[in-house]
Amino acid sequence: MMINQTKTTVIFACPQCNLAHEVTQTHSHTKKAGGFDCAECGAAVHFWYGCFVYSDWRAMTVLPLLQRPNIANDTQDQQYDGDPFPARRA
Numbered sequence: 001m002m003i004n005q006t007k008t009t010v011i012f013a014c015p016q017c018n019l020a021h022e023v024t025q026t027h028s029h030t031k032k033a034g035g036f037d038c039a040e041c042g043a044a045v046h047f048w049y050g051c052f053v054y055s056d057w058r059a060m061t062v063l064p065l066l067q068r069p070n071i072a073n074d075t076q077d078q079q080y081d082g083d084p085f086p087a088r089r090a
């Protein structure tokens with residue numbers, strides 16, 4: 001079985017609001033440049049230049065590891081108040 005193209009799903013979190021984004025990483029034979037902004041606050045989340053390119057960029061509404069119990073008011077309006085991991089307090 002020959003596989004020319006490797007596809008990997010990676011996750012980037014916004015440096016500003018910590019919203020997680022899921023993206024498909026593929027390998028390219030030529031160097032390419034690109035970038036993605038946060039779907040929530042518009043901050044630059046990731047930029048690249050090289051043989052790895054990213055596509056199918058989408059925000060994740062549910063955090064993969066830390067599932068918040070009180071997610072009710074997050075669905076309507078995007079009200080991230082800078083504390084995306086409230087369950088983390090000691």
Ligand SMILES: [Zn+2]
Pocket residue numbers: 014015016017018019038039040041042043
């Ligand atoms: Zn953001």
